[in-house]
Amino acid sequence: MKLIERLKADAAPQWTDYTRHAFVDLLxxxxxxxxxxxxxxxxxxxxxxxxxxAYALCVYKSPDVADMRQGLEGVKAILDVELDLHVEFCGSWGMTxxxxxxxxxxxxxxxxxRFVLDAGMSGDLLDLQVALAPCILGYADIGAYLAGAGGDRSDNAYRRWIQEYSGEAYQEVAEAFSDWLExxxxxxxxGYRYPKLLSLFEKACRLESDFWQMGLDVNA
Known part of the structure; x- marks a missing residue:
């Protein structure tokens, strides 16, 4: 079993609460x-x-050039793609x-x-990757789940977001990260380290759920 599958299985309640949160269903x-x-x-x-x-910290924590390049690709994906998607959405509301x-x-x-950055600063590359994993791999899971359920239909105001994370480009990013983690x-x-890694993964999933809930609480 791949490490990420083992983590997801052992943290199933936290992973499910995050990836099937009410915010996700409403989206x-x-x-x-x-x-x-x-x-x-x-x-x-x-x-x-x-x-x-945090991805830049992966570069610093990497033991060889191949790992450094993998970390760099993560930095570029965020700065060159994901941030621009957010600006595109917010621009439709008049925000710069x-x-x-x-x-x-x-x-x-x-x-x-701060949790993710602390995990990276205090640990090694594996600790940092496990702290990053719920975000990177969870969004790929959520995107595929919502697209499969028909969430990317033309009348859904959030179709663009779903298409981004269900699309081939992001799914490939997630798969590459999973392979890198492995x-x-x-x-x-x-065996001695695994319980700590599982704890990091569980906490990151809980923080992801809190992030969704933060959005819902705006309308409470």
Missing amino acids: GNGTLPQPCFRHYLVQDYLFLIQFAR RADIENAPEDTPTMAYT RTGERYLT
């Missing part, structure tokens, strides 16, 4: 209130800035990139980003 059927999505999207932009730094970048970070955003695990994983 898929197009009934998510726009203020919820807007707040989420702005916060996700701010999150991705820190996530790019500067407006988004000057928005204050919400508490769940700060909690999640190779790192083959190098560093021991």
Whole structure:
């Protein structure tokens, strides 16, 4: 069993709460209130800035050039693709990139980003990858799930978001990350280390759920 499949199986409650959260279902059927999505999207932009730094930390923590290149690709994917998707959405509401970048970070955003960065600063490449994994692989899972359920239909206001994460390009990014994690695990994983890695994965999933809930709470 691949390391990521083992982690998902052992953290099944946390993984399911995150990837099948009420926010996700509302996004898929197009009934998510726009203020919820807007707040989420702005916060996700701010999150991705820190996530790019975490990927850059992967470069620093990498034991060889091949790993460094993998980390660099993650930085480029965020800065050159994902952030622009957020600006595209927010532009339809009259928000500029500067407006988004000057928005204050919400508490769940700060909690999640600092958790990931701390995992990387205090651990090695494997710790950092496991902390990153729920976001990268969870969005691929969610995108495929929503597209398979018909969420990318033309009348869904969130079709563009679903298409981005269900699309071939992002699915390939996720698969490459999964393979990278597996190779790192083959190098560093021991039975002694696994419980700590599982704890990191569970916490990251819980923080992802909190991130969705942050969006829903805007409309509460």
